[in-house]
Amino acid sequence: MEEKVIYAMYDDDDVLKQGAKELVKKGVHVADVFSPFPVHGIDPIIGVKPTRLGIAAFLYGITGTMLAAIGLRYFMIIDWPMNIGGKPNFSLMDNILSFIPIFFEFTVLCAAHGMAITYLLRNKTLPGMPARNPDPRTTDDKFVMEIRMSENSKFSNDELTKMVKGTGIIEIEEKVIK
Amino acid sequence: MHKEADIRKPLILGDKTYRDITDDIIRPIESKAPKAWYILILLSGILALWGIGCIVYLLGTGVGVWGLNKTVEWAWDITNFVWWVGIGHAGTLISAVLLLFRQKWRFAINRAAEAMTIFAVMMAGLFPLIHMGRLWVGYWVFPLPNQFGSMWVNFNSPLLWDVFAISTYFSVSLVFWYIGLLPDFGTIRDRVTKPLAKKVYGILSFGWTGDAKAWNRFELVSLVLAGLATPLVFSVHSIVSFDFATSIVPGWHTTIFPPYFVSGAVFSGFAMVQTLMLVLRKAYKLEAYLHVKHVEYMNIVIIVTGSIVGVAYITELFVSWYSGVEYESYAFLNRATGPYWWAYWSMMTCNVISPQLFWFKKLRTSLVFSFFMSLIINIGMWFERFVIIVTSIHRDYVPSSWTYFHPTWVDIGVFMGTLGIFFTLYLLFSRYFPVLPIAELKSILKSSSESYKEGFGHGKGYWDKQLEH
Numbered sequence: 001m002e003e004k005v006i007y008a009m010y011d012d013d014d015v016l017k018q019g020a021k022e023l024v025k026k027g028v029h030v031a032d033v034f035s036p037f038p039v040h041g042i043d044p045i046i047g048v049k050p051t052r053l054g055i056a057a058f059l060y061g062i063t064g065t066m067l068a069a070i071g072l073r074y075f076m077i078i079d080w081p082m083n084i085g086g087k088p089n090f091s092l093m094d095n096i097l098s099f100i101p102i103f104f105e106f107t108v109l110c111a112a113h114g115m116a117i118t119y120l121l122r123n124k125t126l127p128g129m130p131a132r133n134p135d136p137r138t139t140d141d142k143f144v145m146e147i148r149m150s151e152n153s154k155f156s157n158d159e160l161t162k163m164v165k166g167t168g169i170i171e172i173e174e175k176v177i178k
Numbered sequence: 179m180h181k182e183a184d185i186r187k188p189l190i191l192g193d194k195t196y197r198d199i200t201d202d203i204i205r206p207i208e209s210k211a212p213k214a215w216y217i218l219i220l221l222s223g224i225l226a227l228w229g230i231g232c233i234v235y236l237l238g239t240g241v242g243v244w245g246l247n248k249t250v251e252w253a254w255d256i257t258n259f260v261w262w263v264g265i266g267h268a269g270t271l272i273s274a275v276l277l278l279f280r281q282k283w284r285f286a287i288n289r290a291a292e293a294m295t296i297f298a299v300m301m302a303g304l305f306p307l308i309h310m311g312r313l314w315v316g317y318w319v320f321p322l323p324n325q326f327g328s329m330w331v332n333f334n335s336p337l338l339w340d341v342f343a344i345s346t347y348f349s350v351s352l353v354f355w356y357i358g359l360l361p362d363f364g365t366i367r368d369r370v371t372k373p374l375a376k377k378v379y380g381i382l383s384f385g386w387t388g389d390a391k392a393w394n395r396f397e398l399v400s401l402v403l404a405g406l407a408t409p410l411v412f413s414v415h416s417i418v419s420f421d422f423a424t425s426i427v428p429g430w431h432t433t434i435f436p437p438y439f440v441s442g443a444v445f446s447g448f449a450m451v452q453t454l455m456l457v458l459r460k461a462y463k464l465e466a467y468l469h470v471k472h473v474e475y476m477n478i479v480i481i482v483t484g485s486i487v488g489v490a491y492i493t494e495l496f497v498s499w500y501s502g503v504e505y506e507s508y509a510f511l512n513r514a515t516g517p518y519w520w521a522y523w524s525m526m527t528c529n530v531i532s533p534q535l536f537w538f539k540k541l542r543t544s545l546v547f548s549f550f551m552s553l554i555i556n557i558g559m560w561f562e563r564f565v566i567i568v569t570s571i572h573r574d575y576v577p578s579s580w581t582y583f584h585p586t587w588v589d590i591g592v593f594m595g596t597l598g599i600f601f602t603l604y605l606l607f608s609r610y611f612p613v614l615p616i617a618e619l620k621s622i623l624k625s626s627s628e629s630y631k632e633g634f635g636h637g638k639g640y641w642d643k644q645l646e647h
Contacts, residue, residue: 014624036196036365037620038393051395057402075321075330084334101339101417105346108406112350116357119399120384123392125360129385136368139361139388141196141620 002176004149004157005031007134008164009142009171013039016143019167020045023147026163028155032146034138053122057115064110068103134175142170189283190627191466196620203614204366206462211609214461222601229595232588233308241311243588250572250583255309256421257563258593261446262302263344263418264439264559268447269295270351271411273358274404282622283475286468289615290458290608291451292355297603298450299348301596306340308592336420343417347410354403360386361396361617415440422566429509429570432497438490442559445483445529448476449555456549458608467614470543477542480555484533487562491530509570517582518569525565528558 010016017039020030030046033039043050073092076082076099081089088094120126138144145164152160157174164172190199236243246253269291276284307316319341321331331338364386367379386392419439422430432438452473459468498510513522532554536542573580607613624630 033390034388035390035393036200036388037361037617038397039390040621042390043394046390048390048394051391051398053395053398054402057406071321072333076333080328080330082332082334084332087334095334098334101336101413101420102333102342104409104413105339105342108350108410109342109346112353112403112406115399115402116353119357119395123387123395125384125386125392127381127384131364131367131380131383131385131387133364133368133387133389139365139368139386140200 005175005177006147007173008145008169011170015168029151031148034133034144036139056118057111060114061107061111064107068106072099187471188628193629199619203612203616219605222598225598226602229598232591232595236588237313245584245586245589247581249579249581253568253583254585254589255305257567259302259305260563261560262298264443264446265450266295266298267443268451270407274407277404282626283472285615285618286472290613293607295351297600301600336424339417343414347414362612365616412440415443427570428505434490441483441486446559448479449552452552473548474543477536480533481536488530513569521561521565525558525561528554
């Protein structure tokens, strides 16, 4: 679907934040912000919800703990109990102390990698993906605000441009994206 | 905008803007490498090849080519393993622990320290593998279904815990490092002009965009990975110490080992970071980002961990006497006064006495002295592992089997070879990867740089007015 988009460029993160605040107050919906580093405090202004990756990491972690418990119980208790220095080998609970290191390592392994893979997939950052930032300068020292026309149908094109121009921008660009 | 007290020393010196940070850190990647780089990589490449040759010879002939004998059956191989793992601890510790404590000075060293971690853990992992003698059956360390009566690996053994700990540590550190690199690769991708470089950095950057949601996720992923990596750092070296502590060899089975090894690892890791970073700083002109204040912070960590190590050495001596066990007492008496007295006292001098010089502000803020000390500590920490491993076993319960360990050329060659491989990888990293985290340095520019503290370009007090929003 073709869509008209306004890209407003700023050269300072605080000016951008202030501008976004003013625009949002007037009822403009800011779709996204591209910046060379995390601009703290921009998320609540433009309505980006906190990520749920932390919850995902926790779930991956407990999955890891459970897999380790099931695996160790099978290897060391059910399938081939070994008598090592007389340590109890007939029940998981009695032997669990010497399994704690592996439980821990496996929990961390699953949580870290599960979260990292989810992160890459959710961000659509994978090897060979094309760069999708609107301007190459946004990874250097410029900050770009993306405003979609379709999300701001109550304003006309001119009204929107005028409002954006009043927020201390250095460049403005209208683009039709697919 | 977050602003810190003006009384704090700025972390980024000079009149820097966001663009300057990009320029300063990408310059070495874009410009031609200096002649010294070619000379260094040639030297370390030769050393690496020599080491690989020694490893091939070792695997082809058998571990008998090492200087091991029936009494000293662990020596340089495990010494080198523990030494490299120890060095491999600073990187993740700097990134993870200092991130949890929100220490902004970590940005001067975290990227390069993480790279150091990864390469050091690779070198460490090599030693248990080649020390098996039969590298081709190395996969037996994993619990795989098999035809040998369905025998499983022994999950009660610290040696197996090590397999899991080191591989988890390596892979999690790698992911942590790479996720941090993505935005910086994006910066390089959008900047370089040569088509090949653009293509390669494009692939490496995974198509990083830097939109608000991506940064939101980035910060949380960094935080959670740091939270996971911090206990991991502690667990890995504790488990390495269990390799010794759970045995019944006098001099090894010591309950103090886990904390003692962990602080020793941090101690040696920070020393190695200094060795590498002080050279890198000079070569790549990064004086504005890594200066005396950062080095002083690192030296303070070195005094703290070095003193913990010192207390541990003395506690060991005391407990060996206090235990009343004659074998235990002898093991420590023999360390200090036996045939290996020179190794013990080198360790004591390098690790306990010399770091105390950092109590003098003049010395801990001197870059030349810090570099010199970092080398001393690296050497001292190698001796520590050697002393623990070899002096504890070279005189066992039967005096007729008492021996002295002599390394062969293969022992020395393999160790030198790992140094060669490590420096080759590190030189390649410093040439093609951003050695400082570009994005993160920009995020502290306003709060902690000299240019914003002094209000360069805008006049003093400009940023205080901006604080209103």
